[in-house]
Amino acid sequence: MLERLIENWLDSxxxxxxxxxxxxxxxxxxxxxxxxxxxxPLEHGKDIIAVAADTKLVGFQLKGNPGKSLKPRQFDEIRxxxxxxxxLALGLPGYETRVPDECYLVTNGEIDEAVSIxxxxxxxxxxxxxxxxxxxxxxxxxxxxxxANDLGLAxxxxxMEDFGNLVKLLNYTxxxxxxxxxxxxxxxxxxxxxxxxxxxxxxxxxTSAAIMTAVALHSFSRKQNxxxxxxxxxxxxxxxxxxxxxxxxxxxxxxEAAVDAAHEAIYDLLSEMCEELRDRKTLAExxxxxxxxxxxxxxxxxxxxxxxxxxxxxxxxxxxxxxxxLTEKLIPEDIPPSIxxxxxxxxxxxxxxxxxxxxxxxxxxxxxxxxxxxIMRNKLTEDANHLASPYYDIEDVTRHNHxxxxxxxxxFGGGSFAGTSYVCETLMMCIVRAGMxxxxxxxxxxxxxxxxEKTIPDDAWRFGLYRMGDHAADDTRIxxxxxxxxxxxxxxxxxxxxxxxxxxKTYPIQLLLFVIIFPFRGSFSAMKFLHKHFDTTAxxxx
Amino acid sequence: MLPDYPETKHLFSRFFQTYMRQRMRQISPFAMIQTxxxxxxxxxxxxxxxxxxSESPVVEQSVALEIKFDEIETLTLEKVIAKHDxxxxxxxxxxxxxxxxRLSADIPQSQSLDGRGxxxxxxxxxxxxxxxxxxxxxxxxxxEIHVDGITAEHMAAIDREFQENPELKNRLDELIGKKxxxxxxxxxxxxxxx
Numbered sequence: 001m002l003e004r005l006i007e008n009w010l011d012s013x014x015x016x017x018x019x020x021x022x023x024x025x026x027x028x029x030x031x032x033x034x035x036x037x038x039x040x041p042l043e044h045g046k047d048i049i050a051v052a053a054d055t056k057l058v059g060f061q062l063k064g065n066p067g068k069s070l071k072p073r074q075f076d077e078i079r080x081x082x083x084x085x086x087x088l089a090l091g092l093p094g095y096e097t098r099v100p101d102e103c104y105l106v107t108n109g110e111i112d113e114a115v116s117i118x119x120x121x122x123x124x125x126x127x128x129x130x131x132x133x134x135x136x137x138x139x140x141x142x143x144x145x146x147x148a149n150d151l152g153l154a155x156x157x158x159x160m161e162d163f164g165n166l167v168k169l170l171n172y173t174x175x176x177x178x179x180x181x182x183x184x185x186x187x188x189x190x191x192x193x194x195x196x197x198x199x200x201x202x203x204x205x206x207t208s209a210a211i212m213t214a215v216a217l218h219s220f221s222r223k224q225n226x227x228x229x230x231x232x233x234x235x236x237x238x239x240x241x242x243x244x245x246x247x248x249x250x251x252x253x254x255x256e257a258a259v260d261a262a263h264e265a266i267y268d269l270l271s272e273m274c275e276e277l278r279d280r281k282t283l284a285e286x287x288x289x290x291x292x293x294x295x296x297x298x299x300x301x302x303x304x305x306x307x308x309x310x311x312x313x314x315x316x317x318x319x320x321x322x323x324x325x326l327t328e329k330l331i332p333e334d335i336p337p338s339i340x341x342x343x344x345x346x347x348x349x350x351x352x353x354x355x356x357x358x359x360x361x362x363x364x365x366x367x368x369x370x371x372x373x374x375i376m377r378n379k380l381t382e383d384a385n386h387l388a389s390p391y392y393d394i395e396d397v398t399r400h401n402h403x404x405x406x407x408x409x410x411x412f413g414g415g416s417f418a419g420t421s422y423v424c425e426t427l428m429m430c431i432v433r434a435g436m437x438x439x440x441x442x443x444x445x446x447x448x449x450x451x452x453e454k455t456i457p458d459d460a461w462r463f464g465l466y467r468m469g470d471h472a473a474d475d476t477r478i479x480x481x482x483x484x485x486x487x488x489x490x491x492x493x494x495x496x497x498x499x500x501x502x503x504x505k506t507y508p509i510q511l512l513l514f515v516i517i518f519p520f521r522g523s524f525s526a527m528k529f530l531h532k533h534f535d536t537t538a539x540x541x542x
Numbered sequence: 543m544l545p546d547y548p549e550t551k552h553l554f555s556r557f558f559q560t561y562m563r564q565r566m567r568q569i570s571p572f573a574m575i576q577t578x579x580x581x582x583x584x585x586x587x588x589x590x591x592x593x594x595x596s597e598s599p600v601v602e603q604s605v606a607l608e609i610k611f612d613e614i615e616t617l618t619l620e621k622v623i624a625k626h627d628x629x630x631x632x633x634x635x636x637x638x639x640x641x642x643x644r645l646s647a648d649i650p651q652s653q654s655l656d657g658r659g660x661x662x663x664x665x666x667x668x669x670x671x672x673x674x675x676x677x678x679x680x681x682x683x684x685x686e687i688h689v690d691g692i693t694a695e696h697m698a699a700i701d702r703e704f705q706e707n708p709e710l711k712n713r714l715d716e717l718i719g720k721k722x723x724x725x726x727x728x729x730x731x732x733x734x735x736x
Contacts, residue, residue, distance in 0.1 A: 382679065391581045412579075414567070414577055415577050415578055416577055420578065441734045444732060445733075448591070455581075455583055456583075468583065469582065472582045472583030472584075472585075473583050476586070476587065476589070478589065480591040481591060481732045482732070482734075484735055485736045
């Protein structure tokens, strides 16, 4: 049955979708990826360049022919690129003058017999020009299925509950928010997070989890639901880091390649989202009459994701240089008030950090102070509709607000959010670091009236999980009524991020995406670490 | 299996859950306490403004809902609701007992009053107020005081005692005035200095 699931996935996966999984399978087979890209005009067909375990340099050109055969006309379109890949120097950093030792044409479909003959002819011509015989080889559906079965399926959890969860994921239409609660046990059980796992087995399990991620995304990838794909690959990344830290693996040696490949996939997904936004007239999606409840929340999320894409690209270099101007045009200079719950705060702060890099506008810190003031007023007003904690998303908040109208259960279940906050310490830290002493003094009385909440993991590796189960403490802090400014500055200045796994801290962008997607992980400690990294305009203690 | 009707039964199941939650709020002596859901972890830690800390584990409370095979044949909606009422009452009682024990353990001696078997009356209420740190709303109204274990009739009797004895009423008003001043002083102390 599981084999059929993989077959179904492979037979309908587009080129970009299976490329992400293919990279992870190469890593699982001992390759080191040195270049991985999606098609741009400058790439000349160099999809993936990797170094094999025997040090051979290998080039892979991928084609998506789900459920079909590669026909001669399609081959004609890529023949030139394939020949270039086999004969020209790569021109990549560290491999400027190297020509690949082997080249593969990879397809998730079959290869037409006529194309096989064309490849034989091309190889003969290359051999006559002094290249190695059989320089261009092929990898087709059958090989990919064997690899997936060998590297992935063999280690998938075999319990019926896990199988049921995978089927549930495949039954989604693909346009929903990715159901992290269903994917969580699948990843936990594949990586055996509640057991000790020896390094060689864990390395294999990481590849297995990557294949599971690609298959679980089947419906969402078909709908090009970029946010769902970003969510799943982010989970793969943080769960892999969790497994690695828990079992004491050497991150650089055993895990980094898989995380880097997922990281790269997430960058490409942000790029695809940017491309989609280029052609859109609006950020609305689906039934427009229900958008009154979701539009502003979605817009803030999109601005945060595109702000992240911009900051990431500025740091690593733009793969698609035209996207720089596009993102700057997409993200407005000002946004309407859109704090629908505490879960929106990591998105709001990401927007602020992006804007500060663009404009160095000092009113942005004032904006943060205003949001802090408004949240505290809301929380301390007796009969207000108190903002929900970050454990509740926009769907929960909307269902709560309209439970009677929609005749649905109230997700808050009688719970109250009065007087408590998971985000006020973070917002206060931002304005303390901005040196806004007077604003802090004005906000201090309400700040000391609040209960400041956080969830602290028993072990840092659990931070990367969707839920930490029993292995955490719910921490409430009440600040003293009187405090020295200097003391508050010291609290705000600390940025060790002690609750965050060490390896995750080496991927600040990944950590930022993680807290945008799972805002309940935007703890005071994690947000201090992120602010230090992303708000480059913050003043030091004075 | 025998024929079943799970979709409609799911609707009933949802109704009973909502009913129990609402009923609990009606009958629990601590129903007025703000409820907060803990999504992760089994320990709650509080660091207070004076840097003191307390830690409480999450405690599971459960009651059994029993139904005998021979009851099923004659079951009606009213009987099922009565069964749910019974378990709600048991749960509310267990929960109240637990909260009382936790409060007794956590409230400092300075804010406790040992009645030594005396009946709660207006004088004892004054003694209790004297011990309390009373909080007020921004408009000056004192926060409500919830009294556990006392009937409404008993509370009404204490209220009458205050109305009929102006001296006791004055002492109570003066005490609340003093508590308000203390609260104003505490509020004025909420400062970021230096």
